[in-house]
Amino acid sequence: MDPKPKEPLPSSLRVQELICGLKIREVMTPNVITVSRTCTMRDVQTLMKENSITGVPVVDNSRVVGIISMNDIMNALEKGAMKDAVTHWMMGEVQTLAEDMPLSFAISAFNKFSFRRFPVVNKKNELVGILTFRNINLALIRELSRQLREMECQHEASIDLDSLELVKVYPLHRYDFENGGKASSEIKKFLKERGLSAKLLRRIAVASYELEINLVAHSTGGMLSFDINKERVKISSHDRGPGIVDVEQALTEGFSTANEWIRSQGFGAGMGLPNVKRVSDEFAIQSTVGMGTMVNAIIYLNVKEENED
Amino acid sequence: MTLMQIADVLEAELAYGPKGWQKVSVESVFSSDLMSDVLMSDREGMLLITSLSTEQSIRSAGIVGSEVVLIANHKTVTEGMIQLAKELDITLLLTKFPKYESCIRLGRFLGL
Structure with missing residues (x-):
């Protein structure tokens, strides 16, 4: 018995096509809320609360030097160290993504690392955006709806x-x-x-x-x-x-x-x-x-x- | 019978008729205000007599392949109905007679 290889559904092929075709730039949130090295953990906590976000990149001269997540805030809170500068608590070695990479790379990065967000940088290594899974989901829904509309129009036209x-x-x-x-x-x-x-x-x-x-x-x-x-x-x-x-x-x-x-x-x-x-x-x-x-x-x-x- | 004969017998007024409507042949008559019943009908060359003067009457006739709708009981028709009749190639006639009397007149004409 030779089991026939399972053929992927046309819809999943379309999603694959999309994640290879879309660039990270087209999917990310472009206006990122950031803090500088001198900000305190309390400042970051307030920023997170006010903007309903769970992660903030630390930036020096447009370059990402670290990232503070909700976890870091909780750790600092536990130690009563909310007045500390972010540099004491931030994760220093940040994995970034390049803005012109295809979306498929970002998905692999999400699979490989356990991070919930990736800062996105340009060729000069300057921060230009941030990418979360929510961005990816929204972009896929948007693109698939657009393609569906186009397909409908094509049928009408031809x-x-x-x-x-x-x-x-x-x-x-x-x-x-x-x-x-x-x-x-x-x-x-x-x-x-x-x-x-x-x-x-x-x-x-x-x-x-x-x-x-x-x-x-x-x-x-x-x-x-x-x-x-x-x-x-x-x-x-x-x-x-x-x-x-x-x-x-x-x-x-x-x-x-x-x-x-x-x-x-x-x-x-x-x-x-x-x-x-x-x-x-x-x-x-x-x-x-x-x-x-x-x-x-x-x-x-x-x-x-x-x-x- | 032809639509021209029907229009004569029912003293009908034409709201819209595609070219050559006078010669369209009618094989059967269905009279109802219930579009659900119209959609259950299964006849060829059907004339629909209804006093439901809405676009859905025209639409329902188009769906079951009826080429003529006669609005009974002196009802007025809307511009939307006329447009739809045009779009679906349906002759739209109006008569002052109620549905029942329209049917009787057609029956007498056919010698039934």
Whole structure:
């Protein structure tokens, strides 16, 4: 038996690409709070408290000569030595990172040393910033969101009439009936232009629209995503809550928790989820009260005409 | 029957019609204000008669592939509905008759 090597997920590859592509400079906090050699431990403690920080570099002529962490403050406090100059308590041999290093180096440094922060220096060895794990997390989230937006735009820009490949995510907001339905109409148009039969189009559009209306009418907000290839259309709905108390009941025709206002919009007859299930080839729902609901509906495109209903 | 015949029988007014709307053929009629029911319908060449004068009526018709929406009961339509009808290639007609009477008139016309 030869075990197949596990292929990394595309998403983890993307993160790897990011941490190699980003420079420390783009991720660090640039304006660093520092102290000079002559400051006392009490000064550092006050600075930390006022700025909600847990580490302060000691700087002499723009060069980092030491670093004071919360631990050093606690040690000095224990010894009643808060009036001492920082030079007595600081860690003198500071590991710094160069601003033009890739972020991957910083991550290795975090793994190798047990420090929670690294001063960042320029080519002249002058302090230009500080890097913590929080910086890295925030930068990764920011970059991934940006890439996602770009990918969405690219899909919009390069409409290839022959290609049945599409990945698209639509954010949806509570009670936004004005926009509820736009996503489904757009996807239906996309598929119609690619020659899908009227029956298939109707099934896909109905599943998508019911889920879209559910997000608008019942959730506190969420997103509807489409993953389309030549074999199938996968529609996923994710929301942030409130979650369904009894999923079995929600799948029963006629059961509804809709309020009068939703009913006045022509919905809330308790047919939404059962209808999605009816038109889908595969249907799955997961819901946790207080966490949210996730629905996946798949419709295959290569079915024979007589099986379409 | 064609949309032109339907418009005649119901003394309907045109709010929006794509080019050649008069000749669009209608095979079945569905009358409801409940869009949930409209979304359960499974018919070809369907005319939707509703007194729910909202964009969602137009949207729901588009979703199930209906090319005509008739707003009954003298309801006014919004500019948004007309725009959406345009976008989705849906003919939007208005009649003074209520839903029930509209259906009866169409039934009589068809000799039902």
